Amino acid sequence: MTTPPRISLSGTNYEIGYNHGSSLRVQIARQIESYYEMFQNSSKLDREGVHRRAREYEATILKLVPHLHQEIVGIAEGAGVDVLDIVALNVRSEIVLGEFQDGCTSISWKVVGEDGKSIQYLAQNWDWVRPVQQNLALVEIEQEGKPTIKMVTEAGIVGKIGYNSHSVGVLLNALRASPTDTSKLPIHVLLRLCLESRTASEALSQIEKYGAASAQHILLGDLSGAQCLELSPIRNHCIYPKDNNFLAHTNHPIENTAIKEPSEFPGSKERLGRTHEIVETIGPKNLSPHRLRETIFNDGKNGNFSICASENACKPKWIRIMTLFNIVICLKEGSEPTAEVVFYNDSAAWIDPKNVLLL
Structure with a gap:
């Protein structure tokens, strides 16, 4: 694929949003078209139905985090679209909860360097689905009085996967479970609040303060360590590393009994088990982003349900899940945080060092 656009944003939240929207105007238009097709095919929701759901979440965002509502308004005006279309992108996980199957494999591993x-x-x-890959972007955000954010996100979405200048990092895995609660914050908004935090502890307090509108998993970490946050509108639960300082999560709840899946997420338990198998064989010595990519994240065992998943052409295009990118965030004691990103291209060449982008 072509390299995703890289944009740097700063100023007020409205200015950040407006420049986001104007810089990614083409990608946002494609995102809206793609998601509305998915909403219609997966949940039989037309544009009016999507807007009805988005309107409830917009009121919550405005009430609880007005600065991010201003950013959403700015994105809409910069892109020349209805603000509810941008809200819909930011709450897509909550609008059709349980219908999408965006399968991801996340790990944290704390080791001692040479x-x-x-x-x-x-x-x-x-x-996720292939059409979204052309609408991804590498985004840097500078806000007065807050850490600088670097993330990979979908065009039009205010928060996703990445890290900040205070060495706080976040990853995301979707979980499929009811209920949703429109009085709490959508997952992508919570991810942004994590990325605005100075420590993982501060990020966790933000999540507890506002609550998650849907069941999701965030892998949250800083220099002190990491934790899996299995979130639910009913009750949150933290999973901490064992003796080997390793954590892994896929797309099913591991310990949070408040999360009740309507059906098992295909391949999720197999991917989780496979991750632990590989970790036992490679060990923590001489670990590097490249080694993680070529061992864990390039693993093709279990076919379409593997850690590195190829597109299943037999399925409708809005549910053809495949690996779109890999990210390895490195938070090192005494050093600036860094991250490497590689975008999937249907061949092992995607893990070649020359294809690596620094976030």
Whole structure:
């Protein structure tokens, strides 16, 4: 694929949003078209039905995090679209909860480098439908009084997968479960609040303060370590690393009994088990982003349900899930945080070092 656009945003939240919208105007238009097709085919929701649901979440965003509502308004005006279309992009996980199957595999691994300093790796393959890949962007956001954010996001969405200048990083796995609660914040808005936080502890307090509108998993970490947050409108639950300082999560709840899946997420348990198998064989020594990519994240065992998943052409295009990109975030003691991103291209060449982008 072509390299995704890279944009740098700063100023007030409205200015950040407006420049986001104007810079990614073409991608946002494609995103809206793609998601409305998915909404219609997966949940029989037309544009009016989507707007009805989006309107409820917009009121919550305006009430709880007005600065991000201003950003959403700015994105809409910069892109020349209805603000409810941008709200719909930001709450797409909540609008059709349980219908989408965006399967992702996330890990954290805290190790000691050759220089004796600790390194916290946060890494994942992000799996979703091919049409969205052309609408991804590498985004940097500078806000007064807050850490600088670097993330990979979908055009029009205010928060997603990445890290900030205070060495706080976040990853995302979708979970499929009821209920939803429109009085709480959508997952992509919560991810943005995490990325605005100075520590993982501060990010967690933000999540607890506002609550998650749907069941989702965030892998949250900083230099002190990482934790899996299995979120639900009913009750949140944290999973901490065991003795090997390793965590992994896919697309099913592991410990949060408040999350009740309507059906098992295909391949999720197999991917989780496979991740632990690989970790046992490679060990923590001489770990690097490239080694993680070529071992865990390039693994093709279990076919279309593998950690590195190819598109299943037999399925309708709006549910043909495949790996779109890999990200490895490196939070190192005494160093600036960094991240490497590689976009999937249907061949093993995607893990070649020359295809790596620095976020």
